Amino acid sequence: MSPLIQYSIDALNLGCLYALYALGVAMVFGILRLVNFAHSSLIMIGGYALVLTAGLPLALRVVITVVACVAAAVLLELVAFRAVRGANPATLLVTSFAVTIAMSSLAEAVFGALPAAADVHPALRESYSFGTVYVPKLNIATVVVTALLVGGLSLFLTRTTLGLQMRAAAADFTTARLMGVRTDRVISMAFAVSGVLAAAAALFLLAASGSVTPGFGVDAVLFGLIAAVVGGLSSLRGAAIGGLVLGVSGQLLQSFLPVEVKPFRDAILFAAVAALLVLRPQGLVAKAEGVRI
Amino acid sequence: MSVPLVLVLGVGAVALVAAQGPTSLQRTVVVALINLVLVIGLYVFVGNSGVYSFGHLGFAAIGAYAAGVLVMPAARKAQLLADAPEPIRTLTVAPTVAVLAGGLLAAVVAVVLAVPLSRIDGLSAGLATVSLLISVSVVAANWDSITRGRKGLSAIPSSTTLPTALAWAAVAIVAAWCYQRSSFGKRLRASKDDPVAAASAGISVPLQRGIAFVISAFFTGVGGALFALFLGSVTPDVFYLNYTFLILTMLVIGGADSLTGAVLGATVVSVLSEILRRAEAGDVLGLIQVDPRPGMQNVVLGLLLVVMLLRRPSGITGGREIRLPWAHRRHGVGVASPPADVTSGDAAGAARP
Numbered sequence: 001m002s003p004l005i006q007y008s009i010d011a012l013n014l015g016c017l018y019a020l021y022a023l024g025v026a027m028v029f030g031i032l033r034l035v036n037f038a039h040s041s042l043i044m045i046g047g048y049a050l051v052l053t054a055g056l057p058l059a060l061r062v063v064i065t066v067v068a069c070v071a072a073a074v075l076l077e078l079v080a081f082r083a084v085r086g087a088n089p090a091t092l093l094v095t096s097f098a099v100t101i102a103m104s105s106l107a108e109a110v111f112g113a114l115p116a117a118a119d120v121h122p123a124l125r126e127s128y129s130f131g132t133v134y135v136p137k138l139n140i141a142t143v144v145v146t147a148l149l150v151g152g153l154s155l156f157l158t159r160t161t162l163g164l165q166m167r168a169a170a171a172d173f174t175t176a177r178l179m180g181v182r183t184d185r186v187i188s189m190a191f192a193v194s195g196v197l198a199a200a201a202a203l204f205l206l207a208a209s210g211s212v213t214p215g216f217g218v219d220a221v222l223f224g225l226i227a228a229v230v231g232g233l234s235s236l237r238g239a240a241i242g243g244l245v246l247g248v249s250g251q252l253l254q255s256f257l258p259v260e261v262k263p264f265r266d267a268i269l270f271a272a273v274a275a276l277l278v279l280r281p282q283g284l285v286a287k288a289e290g291v292r293i
Numbered sequence: 294m295s296v297p298l299v300l301v302l303g304v305g306a307v308a309l310v311a312a313q314g315p316t317s318l319q320r321t322v323v324v325a326l327i328n329l330v331l332v333i334g335l336y337v338f339v340g341n342s343g344v345y346s347f348g349h350l351g352f353a354a355i356g357a358y359a360a361g362v363l364v365m366p367a368a369r370k371a372q373l374l375a376d377a378p379e380p381i382r383t384l385t386v387a388p389t390v391a392v393l394a395g396g397l398l399a400a401v402v403a404v405v406l407a408v409p410l411s412r413i414d415g416l417s418a419g420l421a422t423v424s425l426l427i428s429v430s431v432v433a434a435n436w437d438s439i440t441r442g443r444k445g446l447s448a449i450p451s452s453t454t455l456p457t458a459l460a461w462a463a464v465a466i467v468a469a470w471c472y473q474r475s476s477f478g479k480r481l482r483a484s485k486d487d488p489v490a491a492a493s494a495g496i497s498v499p500l501q502r503g504i505a506f507v508i509s510a511f512f513t514g515v516g517g518a519l520f521a522l523f524l525g526s527v528t529p530d531v532f533y534l535n536y537t538f539l540i541l542t543m544l545v546i547g548g549a550d551s552l553t554g555a556v557l558g559a560t561v562v563s564v565l566s567e568i569l570r571r572a573e574a575g576d577v578l579g580l581i582q583v584d585p586r587p588g589m590q591n592v593v594l595g596l597l598l599v600v601m602l603l604r605r606p607s608g609i610t611g612g613r614e615i616r617l618p619w620a621h622r623r624h625g626v627g628v629a630s631p632p633a634d635v636t637s638g639d640a641a642g643a644a645r646p
Contacts, residue, residue: 093419225423233416281414
């Protein structure tokens with residue numbers, strides 16, 4: 001019984017992390033139809049913010065990181081994405097890819113290519129043990145914070161005027177604008193929310209890895225993108241569920257694959273994703289929708 | 294056929310002039326030609342289908358490893374790849390055959406991959422190709438008996454010279470042109486302008502995309518193979534995001550909608566990167582002294598790409614093919630009129646309720 005519990009705890013942890021990445025990407029995609037590779041730059045900025053503030057108390061560092069990520073997200077939208085708004089999705093996609101590479105190269109020029117080490121909090125390296133089951137405190141923090149963020153986000157989207165406007169904009173931007181929704185405010189807000197999600201992701205990634213490199217967060221966002229495709233690119237619920245499914249199955253593969261095949265886990269996982277797309281091309285959650293003419 | 298002819302001659306002229314320079318510049322020219330093959334490989338899919346793929350360099354990695362393993366002499370394989378299965382360990386082929394085999398293996402992988410990709414819409418499909426990139430690099434990093442894992446393949450006898458690279462670039466240009474002007478290419482381009490109208494005219498968009506995907510994978514695999522046989526080594530992280538970015542930048546800056554754009558973009562960015570690389574090393578022709586910073590090359594390229602996308606998203610060529618003044622005169626309306634100018638898409642769009 002106990003190994004089973006252990007596996008589920010590990011799987012839930014990775015699932016929550018992937019959901020966090022996927023939500024950050026889907027938040028922006030829902031409204032702008034922009035696949036935001038540059039979400040990884042936000043995570044990277046969050047990582048360096050945590051490294052640079054290493055001496056300060058944790059609460060202050062978290063606040064600074066969130067502020068840095070949100071500011072960077074809003075600024076990126078203003079500088080890079082506002083001008084291409086409304087261009088076709090492919091142009092948007094390439095723009096965000098270019099921004100990502102430019103940002104990570106800039107980080108390399110400023111901070112150097114070597115990993116910059118920092119600890120988030122010593123307590124996060126400890127774990128609780130119940131008999132043979134080990135629960136790292138970091139996992140608990142990840143799951144709890146993700147749950148809080150997702151809960152807060154859904155409250156925000158359903159209970160506040162701005163949230164309602166964002167949902168309206170995601171459903172049909174043109175009509176939403178006709179109804180008086182302010183484009184710039186809604187889009188900035190979507191980026192700001194993705195900034196908060198990136199800050200959380202940076203915190204957990206750094207706590208797990210212990211160091212930041214210019215490519216920090218890139219792999220995370222690639223997995224987040226694939227998770228969002230698995231769940232159905234256009235809905236937040238789809239992104240969250242896609243992330244959870246991808247993370248849980250990844251961790252389960254990690255636990256149950258024979259040792260000699262284990263290194264190929266990601267390849268096997270993506271083969272499964274390909275198979276899933278053959279069966280459900282519209283993603284796990286989204287309803288099949290015919291082409292509207 | 295005048296467009297590919299002009300492009301081949303132009304590329305050949307630039308390459309041969311540059312190759313008169315010092316040895317370091319000659320090596321740069323060969324790399325630029327290999328990059329040109331990779332850009333054309335990507336263009337065959339992206340330019341004709343309008344779907345951006347971020348995973349194509351995975352095919353280059355497949356081609357590189359396949360060719361690298363195939364050309365290695367059996368004696369060296371006995372040392373480096375002692376655990377490889379029997380036929381791989383003993384079989385050694387000529388470099389040209391190995392390059393072809395690399396391209397073919399990439400194409401076979403593309404056939405398998407085209408099935409799931411054809412089920413999903415363009416944007417998601419482009420993103421899903423990222424999983425190919427990750428998968429290939431994971432497999433390359435861990436399949437110790439064939440790829441030597443993280444250590445990578447080394448001591449591959451190098452055989453890619455300026456003439457071979459130039460020849461492959463010419464083949465790629467001509468093949469891309471022939472495909473684009475064939476009925477398959479035209480069907481796919483129609484689906485790029487308006488997928489619904491194309492489908493209603495009886496075009497199977499998934500099938501056409503699949504065909505382009507496989508041809509494109511072949512040339513990308515060839516490019517990867519040439520790369521391996523030039524450098525003499527391959528590691529799992531060569532063909533990853535930075536290289537993907539470089540190739541994509543070349544395509545977008547030139548203009549992803551035309552073959553001329555792909556070739557021009559590859560040339561312009563190659564020249565620019567060489568200048569930036571020298572700037573990173575500290576001087577540009579001795580004229581400007583710059584504080585060397587690693588990574589500045591990509592910052593400049595990234596900014597250039599963003600500015601290009603903001604100001605002129607259709608690239609330098611704006612989707613047009615090169616026009617010859619004399620061909621224009623002879624045929625009245627220009628023999629090389631751009632397929633992108635076809636107005637059927639707009640007409641079908643206007644007919645929508």
